[in-house]
Amino acid sequence: MKHGLIQAVETCLAFARDLTERHPKRITAVVAALLVGGTGATFAVANLAPDAADLPVRTVVESIPLQLVLPETTLSALPATPLYRSELTRSTDTADSLLKRLGVFDPAAAAFLRTNSQVQQVLLGRAGRNVTVEVDGQQSLLSLTARWSPMDDGTFKRLSIRKQGTDFTAQLETLPLVASTRLGGGVIQTSLFAATDDARLPDAIAVQLAEIFSGDIDFHRALRKGDRFSVVYETLEGDGEPLRSGRVLSAEFVNAGKAHQAMWFREPTAAEASKGGYYTLDGDSLRRAFLASPMEFSRVSSGFKMRFHPILQKWRAHLGVDYAAATGTPVRTVGDGVVDFAGVQNGFGNVVMVKHRNNQTTVYAHLSRIAVKKGQAVSQGQNIGAVGSTGWATGPHLHFEFRVNGVHHDPLTIARQSESIPVTASAKPLFDKAAAQVRAQLSAAAQVSLASAE
Template structure:
């Protein structure tokens, strides 16, 4: 409790006795001010509970809906669906999976010559159907690749007033670029499978960097690569994989980069200049010899001493055996002229090719020979098919590289090939393209980082 000092209380009492009206007025003003304040915060409106309640009823006329109902009743729509063909498919089962119940369409698919390509040959072909809301087929289409890498074929079946019609068209692909990245855990193909990269891209990577990386013996866990490759699309559907446009491969901590470059202009014969792979500083990755006579394959027996499976004794294996199935294309590793094509003792069907600088290559155990003596061949050209003729216990390609008649390790020879830089005239165009490639590879690398996170 608050207490005033005694001398102040005495002073207030004296003032009240001498000036009673003045003190009373002051107290009145104080109380009036308090009253005004209380009036200012009190509600001005009456209590809603005390207000009278009036109920008003009014008829509302609904808007006419018959026109809208009739319009909805007449509305028609089409449905689209895509399915892949199966080995067990019939015309009826395929249409059923497409959500179509149309006996006339099924009968047409069974009888039409063009429509036979749907269920013939390989499975997994994408078929797109357009159907009415009553499950009647309106249009069906399918696309597939041709031997021409620039064109695809399109089957179109359509309903007309007179019935169904069919036609097969040819059209050019649309090219687009895709970015991808992966890390090696066990093998190159396992890494590309994990990242959903086509096998053909893995093969190209092995080809591009084969002069610097031994993909059969030098890959390590943790090696990684970034790649930009081309896809060829038919009406938005990716039908085939095109060329690797650029790539970076990190092996044992060392990075190797490559890009596809085609110099502008034409050669002396009037044809467009030939393209190839180059390092980003302009050195060609094309060497005089490929490192392998077959596309990326497992080496079953290297250039060394081994126990001969037929002769049953140890002897020098002066070549390299590449494991491959019968019928796999065998290719020449460099430009040259066919010196011999035929059968020769333990080699079976064999091809000898003479190259410059007294170099010679041998391709043995072939199931088929595709060249003849005296024929000029170019690097990468198919000269026969892998087989098991001669002294072979199974299908593989025996390959030899000879220098002045003496066998040499083909891997060593391939790495010793000289490279050719970009011409001075094409250098400005190359540098401009290389700048874009660097950005693409950086973008591809972020895909791997995002996946890891």
Template sequence: MESPPSTYCWRNTLQTSFSLWVTRLQNSLHTQHRRVLAGVAIALSVLGGGAFAVANLDDGASKLPLRQVVESVNTLSLPSLWADPLLQLFRSDVTRSSDSADSLLSRLGLSDPEAAAYLRDARTPRQKFIGRAGRLVSVTGDTEHKLTRLTARWANDDGESFTRWVMERTPNGFTEHEETARLNVSTRMSNGTIQSSLFAATDDANIPDNVASQLADIFAGDIDFHRALRKGDRFAVVYESLEADGEVLRTGRVISAEFVNNGKTHQAFWFKEAGAKEGGYYNADGISLRRAYLASPLAFSRMTSGFKMRFHPILQTWRAHLGVDYAAPTGTPVRSVGQGIVDVAGSQGGFGNVVMVKHASGQTTVYAHLSRINVKRGQSVMQGQTLGLVGSTGWATGPHLHFEFRVNGQHKDPLTMARQSVAVEVSAAAREQFKRHAAIAKIDLAAAATSQVSSAE
């Protein structure tokens, strides 16, 4: 057999040795797992360059001349993490009425006196979102917790658009700009089961207060939410969600709702007749659920006592409690339950600051213990109009609204009076349109009712 040449170039030597080594690896793959892993590591180091030596792989390879080659190899440069701009921190939250510029930025994870000073001085933040609850604010900051960009969003009064206010840091200081865009309206569904109260169930189902308030108003003419609820009653609701830049700004109108109370099913469908200025809620038969009187003078309330006897906390004696007390924080708006004329607007003994409104047919409503009165005697008021704010004036041990309903001077249960007020029907011309609308809405309600059920203990 002819002897191999006396010299080889180092690359040929490497290729021959590596081929023999790979063959040996393949033959022993099933029985020498750990050695295979070590061999792979050796192979990678060989291919990486630098100083190396080729080991004897078999008898043929051992007869080959060995030659060591040392060669400089430039290492690959890896990109530095700090070559890019500093990492940006992002956070968003909803403003609170107690917010200042400093506390808002602090809650958003920033410590930036310069940015806080700009927010205090700028006109738009002062008027639109600093110290005003419910505004969505998003910020980005650097690794030193300094503000780089702030965006505030809030829905406009038209219900169709929102305002976006942007503040940015530049090399020359902060800049700001404001723009308007359309809200995106999506549909959401939820449901709940009553264990103690409507409000506990809506809280547990994560239903926004605005939607819970609408539910109470929609069905208040048919259901006494203070005395007629039963454990196991259930409800389903489909409502609008108003979004800006993919973030929910607020909830909109309830589209349809269902409430099963003591085994009886009540349904409500929002419907607006063609050419009508306003829409309303109707049951499956096309009869309006709106009554001449609202059942509650508060947009969202949690009753503390009903139309019953109670131990009076100041007089320290049992007496007829001829009205309904609504627990609410000081400053909560109080609305007129119906259209009428203001008969009394001032201070009156144990009532403290009180408003009395005269309605048709000798009916009068009373709103007592107010911290503020917003109307004057002789003024015409509409249903839902704000009369004043909840307080604790007069004979009151804490902030609440005392509400009464009188007919020709006789006290009546306000919830009973609300249920008995006259309702109207969908017009004959719109009846077929309403039937088609209700049929579609029932499908959504069925889907909402069969989704994951929430309950409140």
């Protein structure tokens, strides 16, 4: 009996081997069907088919016709999608040139722009307006919107031109600007403006940076390759479009390895309610008795360097500082004082001398014009004249001197040593809380600066 059972099993196995060799796919399919079918049995599954690598490979190529069913709709019947384009206006713009640059080909729209009084007054020939147009598939004008912020009063103007049937309408509105906060940073390679251009920061922010740290850094003379900066600033927007730069809220500038930090803070007391200023993160005011430079930092003046004196054939730095700049560049007094002399002197040409306290005097020479008179009181940053080439000068530049008891001193050293006013004791807790937030912001902005350097 036992022997017969063994023989029967061996016969079944032989049959299975034969069936597997002849129909491996069918065997696999049957086993899979049993597993999926839920027969209630338990299986120990093994691969009954031979190794796929050992099977012969046969490629079958069969052509299958494709039938592409298109909807019974032509492209011309599809709804047109409006297109939008934006440009900044130019002072030379006419109705036709502006529309052409915006890709609008619409004689009726051009005629409306030429004849509408509001368009003539506020758009055509006015540079710097942000203009967006909406056109249809035939490049005809559907709408035109112009936005600009003419004054620093927290508002912007919006001119809206809309197509109504076959005619156009125009509406001029005054709306509030919305402030948003942005981070930026960069590394000096050649100049501050080149670095801010690379970082896509507005010129107004670069100028503010130079003004904020003007008591510590002479941006005309003291910048070094590898200096870096981080800045947190406001952008003022109209309808989500950036229209003007706001205030720098906080900044860090590393010059010659030394870090200078600043934050904007307004005293909460009634007496200081309308004032605000920049402070170090320790609470010391950055407004000092003297500025480091008698010229406001600008894109025009930033590219000039101190030059060899062409007449005296020697460097003039030991007698003061020479700032080469274009004729007409504004000159400002570096500190409060009284005009001691305003006129012409041999060598200096047109010159202004301002007397400050503690026997300190500043000299501004080779001016093309003088804007003050002897005996006039002047305040820090006030315009007193313009760069020129009068006196012993063969090219336009400003000769600046800082004298203490008649002895010449380095203006930057004097500016750094001048006193500053700290935050009041009552405002210090609020200031410290704000400074902690500023440190976190500057840390984030510093990452932007490092990323731009890589």
